[in-house]
Amino acid sequence: MIRVLVVDDSLFMRTVISDMLSRDPDIRVVGTASDGIEALRKIEEEKPDVITLDIEMPKLDGIGVLRKRSGIANFPRTLMLSSLTAEGAELTKTSISLGADDFMLKPRDITSVRGIERELIDKVKNLLAIPYTTARRETTDPDVAERVVLIGSSAGGPPMLDVVLSSLKAPLKAAVIITQHMPEGGFTAALAARLNRISPMAVKETVSGDILNSGQVYVSKAGVHTVITSFLSRKGKMGGKIIHSSAPPVHSVRPAVDKTFTSASHVYGRKIVSTILSGMGHDGGEGTREVKQHGGTTLVCREEDCLVYGMARTAIELGAVDRVIPLRRMADEISGVIQEMTTKE
DSSP, rough: EEEEEEOOOOOOHHHHHHHHHHSSTEEEEEEEEESSSHHHHHHHHHSSSSSEEESSSSSSSHHHHHHHHGGGGTEEEEEEEEESSHHHHHHHHHHHHHHHEEEEOOOOOOOGGGGHHHHHHHHHHHHHHSSSOOOOOOOOOBBBOOOOOEEETTHHHHHHHHHHHHHHHHSOOSSSEEEOOSSSSSSSHHHHHHTTTOOOOOOEEEEOOOBBTTTEEEOTTTSSSSEEEEEOOOOOOOOOEEEEOOOBBBBBBOOHHHHHHHHHHHHHSSSEEEESSSSSSTTHHHHHHHHHHHOOEEEEEOOOGOOBBHHHHHHHHHHHOSSOHHHHHHHHHHHHHHHHHHHHO
């Protein structure tokens, strides 16, 4: 049983979050708090496994709570609840740097709050189920990637990224690019920092000009498209390079999965594994078809594991999908395809 303390200055949010979490038989809400001071007291009294922590609160805000975590033995795993604003993004990045374990974005429309129930429950469970990376061998002389793994996701995607990324086997002889739809302002930087704690490979937010190196994970920066172009290294080796594009949104999003998948297919051809996880809308369908047409391997997650199946279904309806894979097997499937590619070369 996972013991959870819900911390939020809004009575409505405390009530709704508690109700959503209590629907899962593996979770027990052991208390609530309306500000950081009350939260610290209840952490000591109730000893929860997880706290959901609002950032903006009176008396002592979420940042203030995190600054005091070092003074509390066995401080619980912490899920921050972030507002969809530029200030919210900055505070989220600060929270992760201060030791928060994960974050979720609050819907702008308060009537949509219950729509986050499944993702909320998945995130709470992942906080205890997924191990954190304690050691990673740093590469002083990185190899330019000859293969690339492309992952696209949107609504419901972040908890699935946890499962896939934490389960990949290192060293993976490929670069990994994750394109997750998120608002601008710094949320993708916070996502990269969070994933870096659970991934066997280093994770960073994309920077225009990044060379795609084997064994490195790149999270597409929000607000720009991640476009892959070819380049020739000093050693005469062909590889891929990330260019940020301010071209108009595709499917009303930027970065668009289609932009990354399509551009990468022209550089890497058959040496691509593409994966679509949970997501609303049609983004990723055309890109998956491009990957398949260029000889790459195309995967999507099965519907029952996804919060929303719009993106994956679009790829399936276009006849662009090689295999439909359960979430818990996706990392092994990706690693297996990359291994097969390397043995054939």
